[in-house]
Amino acid sequence: MLDVEFTQLSDVGLVRDHNEDYVGHSTPGTTVHGGDRGWLFVLADGVGGHDRGEVASRLAVETVLNTFQQAKAGESLTAVLPRAIERANQQVYETATGTGPGGSSMATTIVACGLRYNRAVIAHVGDSRCYILRQGKAMLITRDHTMSAEQVRMGLITAREASASQTSHVLSRSVGSGMFVNVESTEQQIFEGDVILLCSDGLHNSVSMEDYAGVVKPDGVLETAAKRLIDLAKERDGRDNISVQLIRIKEVEAVGMYRGRHYKLR
Numbered sequence: 001m002l003d004v005e006f007t008q009l010s011d012v013g014l015v016r017d018h019n020e021d022y023v024g025h026s027t028p029g030t031t032v033h034g035g036d037r038g039w040l041f042v043l044a045d046g047v048g049g050h051d052r053g054e055v056a057s058r059l060a061v062e063t064v065l066n067t068f069q070q071a072k073a074g075e076s077l078t079a080v081l082p083r084a085i086e087r088a089n090q091q092v093y094e095t096a097t098g099t100g101p102g103g104s105s106m107a108t109t110i111v112a113c114g115l116r117y118n119r120a121v122i123a124h125v126g127d128s129r130c131y132i133l134r135q136g137k138a139m140l141i142t143r144d145h146t147m148s149a150e151q152v153r154m155g156l157i158t159a160r161e162a163s164a165s166q167t168s169h170v171l172s173r174s175v176g177s178g179m180f181v182n183v184e185s186t187e188q189q190i191f192e193g194d195v196i197l198l199c200s201d202g203l204h205n206s207v208s209m210e211d212y213a214g215v216v217k218p219d220g221v222l223e224t225a226a227k228r229l230i231d232l233a234k235e236r237d238g239r240d241n242i243s244v245q246l247i248r249i250k251e252v253e254a255v256g257m258y259r260g261r262h263y264k265l266r
Helices: 031-036 053-070 077-097 147-153 159-163 209-215 222-236
Strands: 003-011 021-026 039-046 108-116 119-125 129-134 137-140 184-189 195-199 242-251 255-258 261-264
Touching (some): 003 021, 021 242, 053 077, 108 195, 108 242, 129 209, 222 242
Antiparallel strands (some): 021 039, 108 119, 119 184, 255 261
16 A cells, blocks of 8 residues: 655745745545545645735645545545635635635745556645655656746747746645636656645745755655755745645555546555
8 A cells, every 4th residue: 555654744844934835745545545635735835924824834835635535535636636726715715805805915836746556646726835845856747836937838038038037936825815726737747756845935945956866865764854955945045934734655555447446465
């Protein structure tokens, strides 16, 4: 069966007086639940400069986890995760607009990673990221939903110009900023020894992919690696909250598909 170990850490940083990031996870209680539902890891970063970012991030994570836990046994993660984030968007948006005259501008980014059998499904909105560390190299799985990143994808500016752009941190979409949200998702095959890294921009804005691969050793202690990554971010910047989840794949369950149902290959 799929077997993982994980750690998560969130730090307020060096400047802010409270933490607007929030992390959470759902683990299967039994082997049966592991096959029927799997594992879920979620990280959210309340949008800075908006009202109650810490409320938005916590509400979004808790809604995603609740939706995942209530999903029909065996339902595809590619269906569950986008739906869960859409529900989180609705919850954050309705909470914001229900605060009184004019409402508030609560919003958050979010990235969620569901694991089952030998597959990872990643769904996200905003610029919180997911990487896979494999054989000493880090691969970025998500793409940022920022104004400058969208301009790069359209060929309007170069990646170098984007990094220096005043819109480099301006989100093009976020959870709670509107009644509806476009959730981006992808599916990846995972292998024994892979480490999945979820993080907020407080980490990836100051710590490189080369740093990830250097700090997170194949047989190293995940808690130590997470703390080192947080420390690196604080040494180099520290102006933002910093959050990271590290999930090591210890064993996968090879499966096939026949008439819409999974079956074991070994």
